[in-house]
Amino acid sequence: MIRLLSLLVLLAVSRCIGVPPHGASKNTGNAKPQRIVTGADQLPAYLPYLRGKRVGMVVNPTSVIGKKASIDSLQSLGIRIKTVFGPEHGFRGNASNGAVVKDDTDAQTGIPVISLYGSKRKPSKADMDSLDVMVFDLQDVGCRFYTHINTLADVMEACAENNKELIILDRPNPNAYVDGPVLDMRFKSGIGRFPVPVTHGMTIGEFARMINGQHWLPNGLQCKIKVIQVLNYTHNMYYELPVNPSPNLNTQASVMLYPSLCLFEGTIISQGRGTYMPFTVLGAPALKGKYDFNFTPVSIKGMSEAPLHQDRACYGLDLRNYNVKALHAAGRVNLKWMIELYNAYPDKGKFFDYTQSTAMGRIERLIGNDVFTKQLAGGLSEEAIRKTWEPGLSQYKKMRLKYLLYK
Incomplete structure (x- = not known):
């Protein structure tokens, strides 16, 4: 009887916060395609592991159950959330890219918030001693240089060291294709810690x-x-994110273009940081006369406070209306834009001058090797460059198969 009452309560709460009951999206025959249900939205599947325990949560604004912040939903169900751990951009997602984030107390819930993008990168032993279980719920975008996979590894390390279980509330990968050179570990850094391609x-x-x-x-x-x-999900599905994953990925187009445009962080070309259309435009002052489209980066608090080419008109490409569904279907990082702008740039020696940028840094750390710059200078075609990614890329694809949970 008690179990029945508990189930009825869960179903009622699920309906209130806009989450389908466990397995409710099932259909047969010629019905519409089944709706994707994230791990977080499947309350009955993980609440039993949290009840009566001291819970730590690695979360940010993408961590939602239905349309409500997961910590608020879980607290309303009587789950004792002891500590929140915030990744890059902070728990509330209002810190600029790369900015140090300090520990705090969440004003809305009173829960202590420990930053994993400040003075430390992983929970300490004292942090872990106060917990019985850890929950990880972050929306990733599928790129080697997007730092959530680093935070994942650091949290896994802390859990392993302190014999705590990690519950991962899985979410779809919007860029779930495999492409790019596998990272040469000589260029291991904070934006590349694992021997995986650009999109893993x-x-x-x-x-x-x-x-x-x-x-x-x-x-x-x-x-x-x-x-x-995730229920009803396969890797080839086109997935529209319900919440922007970070301040500079503020549209679906920016999320889909990110694997290709983030490579420009290692160049003199602005990717639109310092505008409200980041990662959908490319340009530089030196390209005036070669392109008509232009934009001017400015300091924007919480997004990019000292952007490349600040207060200077940048001329280049407007990709805001690019067909990102076709890009997703192709399953490829687009190198054509890099080749085009390199060829158009008047001073080739300054094209890879990353020192003017406060963002990612060296192109070698982004692309994952030290031959890419030579390939562009040598005039190699996109297909010729792609051939040099083998056999590493094929070997990675074979290794990856062992760990897949979805078709």
Whole structure:
């Protein structure tokens, strides 16, 4: 009787916050395609593991159950959230790219917030001693240089060291294709910690399985993980994010263009940081006369406070109306824009001058090798450049298959 009452309460709460009951999206025959249901939206699948425990949560604004912040939803269900851990951009997502984020107390809930993008990158032993279980729920965008997979590894390490289980509420990867050169580990950095391509083609839950399976945690550590899988999802699905993943990925187009345009962080070309259309435009002052379209980066608090080419008109490409669904279907990082703007830039010696940028830095760390600049200078075509990514890319694809949870 008690179990029945508990189930009825869960179903009622699920309806109130806009979440379908577990398995409710099932259909048959000629019905419409089944709706994707994220791990977080499947309350009955993981609430039993949280009840009566001291819970830590790695979350940000993308961590929602239905349309409500997950910590608010879980607190309303009596879950004791002891500590919140915030990644890059902070728990509330209002810190600029790369900005140090300080520890705080969440004004809305009173829960202590510990930054994992400030003085430390992983929860300390004292942090973990106050918890019984950790929950990881962040929307990733599927790129090697997007730092959520680094935060995942750091949290897995802390959980493994302190014998705590990590529950991962999985979410779809909007860029779930595999492309780009595998990182040459000589160029390992904060924007490239693992020997994976530019787009790794995995969800956070799958990537966690790969971290364990490939023994990427230090000292042979293994983290006990439980992945709450996404329902009705396959890797070839086009997925529109319900919440912007970070301040500078503020449209669906920017999310889909990010794997291709973020490579320009290692160049003199602005990707629109300092505008309200980041990662959908490309340009530089020196391209005036070659392109008509232009934009002017300015300082924007919480997005980009000291952007490249600040207060100067940048001329180049407007990709805001680019067919990103076709880009997704092609399953390729677009190198044509890099080749075009390199060829158009009047001073080739300054094209890869990353020192003027406060963002990512060297192109080698982004693309993952030290031959890409020579390939562009040598006039190699896109297809010729792609051939040099083998056999590493094919070997990675084969290795990846062991860890997939979705078709």
